[in-house]
Amino acid sequence: MNKYHLCQRSPPTDPKRALADAVDTVVQRQLACGSGIDWEQVGQAAVLDVRKCLELCRVDEGKERWIYHPDTVSWTPAKRMEAFIADNYPAPAAPNFRAVSNYLWIDMDDCIRMFDVLRGKIVWTDELKAWAVEMRESGMTYPMITRKLTPHPLSPSTIRRLICGYKTPYAPASSELRERVDDFLDNNAKRCTFHELLKLAKVHFEGPEKHGAVVYLTGKAKWHRAYAARLEKVDVSAVYEQVASKKVTRKAMAAQLGVPPMSLNELFASHESKMYSGTWTDVETAKLMEFLDKTSPPHSWTRFSKVIGTKSARQCQSKYRRLVTAGRISQVKE
Numbered sequence: 150m151n152k153y154h155l156c157q158r159s160p161p162t163d164p165k166r167a168l169a170d171a172v173d174t175v176v177q178r179q180l181a182c183g184s185g186i187d188w189e190q191v192g193q194a195a196v197l198d199v200r201k202c203l204e205l206c207r208v209d210e211g212k213e214r215w216i217y218h219p220d221t222v223s224w225t226p227a228k229r230m231e232a233f234i235a236d237n238y239p240a241p242a243a244p245n246f247r248a249v250s251n252y253l254w255i256d257m258d259d260c261i262r263m264f265d266v267l268r269g270k271i272v273w274t275d276e277l278k279a280w281a282v283e284m285r286e287s288g289m290t291y292p293m294i295t296r297k298l299t300p301h302p303l304s305p306s307t308i309r310r311l312i313c314g315y316k317t318p319y320a321p322a323s324s325e326l327r328e329r330v331d332d333f334l335d336n337n338a339k340r341c342t343f344h345e346l347l348k349l350a351k352v353h354f355e356g357p358e359k360h361g362a363v364v365y366l367t368g369k370a371k372w373h374r375a376y377a378a379r380l381e382k383v384d385v386s387a388v389y390e391q392v393a394s395k396k397v398t399r400k401a402m403a404a405q406l407g408v409p410p411m412s413l414n415e416l417f418a419s420h421e422s423k424m425y426s427g428t429w430t431d432v433e434t435a436k437l438m439e440f441l442d443k444t445s446p447p448h449s450w451t452r453f454s455k456v457i458g459t460k461s462a463r464q465c466q467s468k469y470r471r472l473v474t475a476g477r478i479s480q481v482k483e
Contacts, residue, residue, distance in 0.1 A: 165205070168195065168197065168201075168205055169205040169206070169207055171194075171195045172191060172195045172197070172202050172205045172206050173206060173207055173208050175190070175191045175194045175195060176191060176206055176208045177208060179191070180208070180210070180211065186254070188202055188203065188252075191206075200237055200248060202251075203245075203247075203248035203251045203252055204245050204247055204248045204251075206247075206251045207247075208251075209250075209256070209257075211254075212250065212254050212255055212256050213254060213255050213256070214255070214256055214259055215255050215256070215259035215260070215262070215263050216259075217262060217263070217266060218276075218277075218280070224300060226253050226255060226263065227263050227266070227267055227300065229252075229253060230249060230253060230260065230263060230264065230267070231267065233249060233252050233253075234249065234264075244264065246260050246261055246264070249264075266298075266299050266301070267299065267300060267301055268301055269299055269301035271298060271299060273311060278311065281294055281298070281308060281311065284297065291306070291308050291309050294308050295307075295308050321361060321365075322358070322361040322362055322364070322365040323361075326358055326361060326362055326365070327365055329362075330350075330354075330362050330365050330366050330369065331369065333350065333353060333366070334346075334366060334369060334370060334373060337349060338370065338373050338375035338376065339375045342404075342407030342408075343370060343376065343403070343404075343407060343408055343409045343412075344404055344407070346366070346370065347363065347366070347367075350362060350363055350366050351363065367409065367411070368411070370409045370411075370412075371409045371411035371412040371415060372412075376407075376408045376409060376412050377412075379406060379407055379408050380406070380408060380412060380413075380416055383406060383416075385416060385420050386420070388402060388406075388413075389417055389420050392417070393451065393454075393461075393462065395451065399413055399414070399417075418463075421461040421463065421464065424461070425459060425460050425461050425464060426459065427464070429460075429468055433457060433459060433460065434468070436456075436457050437453070437457070437465065437468060437469065437472075438472075438477075438478070440453050440456070441469070441478060448466075448469070450462035450463070450465045450466045450469075453465050
């Protein structure tokens with residue numbers, strides 16, 4: 150028998166794991182009592198601060214789920230999450246989602262999903278898209294739908310594009326459908342403003358053909374004699390001045406006149422061609438270059454139009470883009 154024998158060494162203890170074990174033991178003991186978790190007491194028992202206990206605790210039993218469905222979701226946990234992260238992980242620090250999960254006592258994956266939703270990062274599942282479409286069809290506005298989906302200031306136009314793209318993918322109108330739209334336009338344009346005509350069309354044309362019919366109608370209506378007759382009675386200079394001075398938007402002015410916005414665009418383009426020459430002189434181009442040197446994007450083309458006096462805001466913007474394309478200027482943001 151050897152007089153020497155080997156002693157089996159125990160593996161070295163991981164200090165962090167030992168601390169986590171101590172925290173877990175206290176948490177499990179509190180859960181077993183059915184009284185909920187008092188993180189102050191956990192910290193005292195483990196001789197750690199509360200945030201460290203939250204970061205170390207690995208107990209997941211009994212955690213709640215946060216299911217993201219705008220019809221049933223509660224934003225109360227989300228508000229608590231925002232406050233906790235702001236106090237403990239202010240930007241640019243990254244949140245510790247293990248701590249967040251333990252603080253809220255909500256599944257960690259659900260906490261990460263909640264954090265993304267609060268920042269406007271929504272995973273658009275088919276169920277969620279269909280739900281948004283249903284809200285829209287019930288009469289809710291896009292801003293109202295946005296507030297339902299997330300507390301984040303998500304652009305309502307994002308929701309509009311999503312709903313339109315999901316609900317009615319564009320397909321060009323067939324020749325048979327175009328004939329029906331033409332008849333519909335002839336029968337209703339004289340007695341309806343364009344806004345009223347669109348509302349009527351969305352009721353008249355149903356199913357998959359609706360979107361194609363409305364797109365075709367919008368393009369065809371701008372040339373219709375009934376709306377041309379309305380514009381013939383308009384003081385073009387006065388209307389143009391109101392829109393150019395931004396007292397009213399072009400869309401709102403079109404609604405007041407009862408004509409398609411595209412008709413107003415054509416009218417203004419014609420008016421500008423009579424007021425302003427389409428050719429740029431060297432002096433005018435030099436003034437534009439000087440304006441661009443002294444200002445930064447986004448440029449106010451309306452202001453420059455008033456300064457130069459011989460070109461409209463649209464012509465100034467168009468010239469700017471041509472200069473960018475030609476490589477004469479490098480600033481491309483407007």
